[in-house]
Amino acid sequence: MVDWPAGVAPMAPAAGYGRDPDLTAPKVPWPLTLTKAQRATVDMLGDMILPADAASPGAGTLGVGAFIDEWISAPYAQQQADRATILAGLAWIDAQARVLHGGDFATGTPAQRAALLDALTVEAPGADMVRPVAFMDRLRNLFVLGFYSLPEGKADMGYIGDQPTEGPYPGPSSDARAHLSALLTTLKLPAGKV
DSSP: OOOOOSOOOOOOOOOOOOSSOOTTSOOOOSOOOOOHHHHHHHHHHHHHHSOOOSSOOOTTTTTHHHHHHHHHHSSSHHHHHHHHHHHHHHHHHHHHHHHHHSSOGGGSOHHHHHHHHHHTOOSSOOGGGHHHHHHHHHHHHHHHHHHTTSHHHHHHTTOOTTOOOOSSOOOSOHHHHHHHHHHHHHTTOOOOOO
16 A cells, blocks of 8 residues: 655646636636646546446546646635645555556556555545545546536436526426425515515
8 A cells, every 4th residue: 555645746826717707708717737647547537437328428538637627726725625635646546556556547457447446435444545535535526526517417417407498487386386485484584476
């Protein structure tokens, strides 16, 4: 078992979006973090964590690694905490693969990579595996966040919220109105016309 890396190189100073980003002309105003090899590993992990199926391609194939790269490159506190976790985790997974199989994670066989990934999904990790398991938990959460924000992810879960309603809007159902009225009464708020 390899030790968790002592630390990662600090990010170069970068400006954030500011208080009023121009959402009509999206851009990434900071330099990205991941190297080409790290991006390849992240994309490979994406296809292992959220693999292709009949409904959609895998997360790595869809490029969710680009989302993760942008996320961990952002100069905000949460993203910088994730940056430290993800970069250390990628270094750890490569070092662990070298100890177990003589090469980086990406060069291992599918069975070797799967076994290493499975070791990071335990509910109660030993003391030496707490950080690696936390890395994989956070990476998995970021894959899900990125995947289901894409059109393919939305289609995969059957999300149709972006669809316009044809004709006049029918308004909420009678069940929804009754639920709202009961909730407003419970909260001691005026029901008005619902």
